[in-house]
Amino acid sequence: MTATVLDGRRVAEKVVAAAAGDVAALARAPGLATVLVGDDPASEIYVRNKRRRCVAAGIRDLHRRFGADVTQDELAGAIRALGGDPGVTGILLQLPLPPHLDADALVSLIPPDKDVDGLTEINAGRLALGRPGLSPCTPLGVLELLDAHGIALAGAEAVVVGRSNLVGKPMAQLLLRRHATVTVCHSRTRDLAAVCRRADVLVVAAGIPGLISADAVKPGATVVDVGIHRTPDGLRGDVDFDAVRVVAGAITPVPGGVGPMTIAMLLANTVAAAGR
Ligand code: ADP
Numbered sequence: 001m002t003a004t005v006l007d008g009r010r011v012a013e014k015v016v017a018a019a020a021g022d023v024a025a026l027a028r029a030p031g032l033a034t035v036l037v038g039d040d041p042a043s044e045i046y047v048r049n050k051r052r053r054c055v056a057a058g059i060r061d062l063h064r065r066f067g068a069d070v071t072q073d074e075l076a077g078a079i080r081a082l083g084g085d086p087g088v089t090g091i092l093l094q095l096p097l098p099p100h101l102d103a104d105a106l107v108s109l110i111p112p113d114k115d116v117d118g119l120t121e122i123n124a125g126r127l128a129l130g131r132p133g134l135s136p137c138t139p140l141g142v143l144e145l146l147d148a149h150g151i152a153l154a155g156a157e158a159v160v161v162g163r164s165n166l167v168g169k170p171m172a173q174l175l176l177r178r179h180a181t182v183t184v185c186h187s188r189t190r191d192l193a194a195v196c197r198r199a200d201v202l203v204v205a206a207g208i209p210g211l212i213s214a215d216a217v218k219p220g221a222t223v224v225d226v227g228i229h230r231t232p233d234g235l236r237g238d239v240d241f242d243a244v245r246v247v248a249g250a251i252t253p254v255p256g257g258v259g260p261m262t263i264a265m266l267l268a269n270t271v272a273a274a275g276r
Contacts, residue, residue, distance in 0.1 A: 001219070003248040004149070008141075011148040012260035019267035020057040030274035031060035032090040032116065033082045037075065037101070038068035043094050050092070053263050059270055062088055068098050075101065079109045089274040090116040092266070095166075113276040116269040118170065127173045134269055134276075139171035141261025142203055142224050143178070149250060151222050154179035157198050161185045161212065161238070162205035167226055171203055192216065204238040212239045220249035226258050 023029055032054050036047045047063070055061050064078060082088045091114045097103045107115075112122035118135040126133030146153065158180035162168035168184060175182045185195055187206075196202055196216035204212050205226035217223060227238030237254030245251050252258055 001246065001249070003223070003245045003251040005245075006145055006149055006222075006224070006250055006252045006257060008145055008252060008257040008260045011145050012141075012264035014148075015144060015261070015264035016053065016057060016267055019264070019271050022271045023058040026271075026274060029058050029060050030089040030270050031062045031087050032092065032270050033062040033064055033088045035064045035066070035075075035079065035082075035091065035093045037066045037070055037094070038098050040096070043096075047094050050263055050266055053267060054270065057267050059267065060087075070101075072101055072105070075106055076109055079106055083109060083111045083114060088114065090114050090270040092116050093119075114273055116266060116273050117166075118269070119165065124165070124170070127170055130177060134273060135174065136166050136170045137265040137269060138167050138205075138226060138258060138262045139174050140265040140269070141258055142171060142226070143174055144265065145224070145252065145258070145261050146201070146222065151201065151250065153201065156180045156200040157183070158201040158203070159183045159185060159196050159199035160203045160205070161192070161196065162207070162226070164205065167205040171205065175201070175203075206238050208238055209236050210238070210240045212244065214240070214243040214247045217244050217247045219247055221247075222250040223248045224252050224258060225254050228254055228259060 034047050034051055051061050051063055082091050091110045093106060095103055107119050110120055112120050115123050115134050123133045127135050158175045160168050160172045163184055163186045172182045172184045185192055193216040197218050199221055201222045203224045207227060209229040223239055223244055225237035225239040229236045235255045
């Protein structure tokens with residue numbers, strides 16, 4: 001068997017088009033403040049792509065750039081100012097920050113209803129309690145991609161590999177909300193492959209290239225690869241795509257799977273934040 005490849009680019013286009021339609025219907029276009037600190041090349045590329053997609057959808061680009069030597073107080077002041085500015089409807093603080101800055105303290109300054117990355121304590125709490133709020137874009141994108149392909153979640157065995165606040169934990173919460181039976185694996189999990197083999201839906205966000213091979217996949221399972229790594233052979237995920245695609249029923253490619261969905265959901269969240 002060869003797995004169906006879940007095309008994130010195609011589904012992302014639909015989400016982006018819907019967001020652009022929503023923007024056009026608003027009395028005033030949403031304004032997204034992307035905050036970039038320092039000169040991490042990967043972060044620069046991510047932020048550039050996010051801004052480009054937002055502008056294309058009619059969202060106002062309110063980018064703020066700071067040098068790597070910015071102080072905690074300066075950055076805190078800037079985030080507070082954005083928080084109080086009615087023209088700014090969404091704030092995205094690009095992580096990671098340089099090590100002298102306290103990222104948690106800065107994220108906490110973002111008003112929850114402008115928190116388009118869903119990283120504040122309030123939004124994490126809302127997600128955990130099943131209340132309406134803004135949730136992280138990557139796990140939202142995974143759900144959207146699964147839904148677009150009609151992959152059933154209610155009653156399914158879902159295994160999430162990784163427990164980060166940005167991906168693994170919110171992914172588990174969202175799958176639980178959709179009535180999946182959810183298991184979360186991490187670096188201390190004993191016999192990772194055996195746990196993963198139980199999964200009807202396997203979401204991998206561990207940040208380790210090729211961590212998941214065919215022996216960790218139940219025949220016919222849906223495998224979602226959140227990892228992205230620059231290797232000499234090009235971009236690779238956390239899943240050994242060539243080995244797993246002959247076992248799985250459906251699989252996301254890297255690139256072209258979860259990545260485009262993440263940016264699409266940022267647009268959706270920015271529209272949602274503007275309406276809150
Ligand atoms: P992201 O935020 O993209 O999910 P991080 O690198 O912040 O990525 O987090 C990686 C996550 O993967 C951590 O939560 C960690 O517990 C988990 N992890 C790391 N190594 C393994 C492993 N060998 N098996 C399963 N999970 C792992």
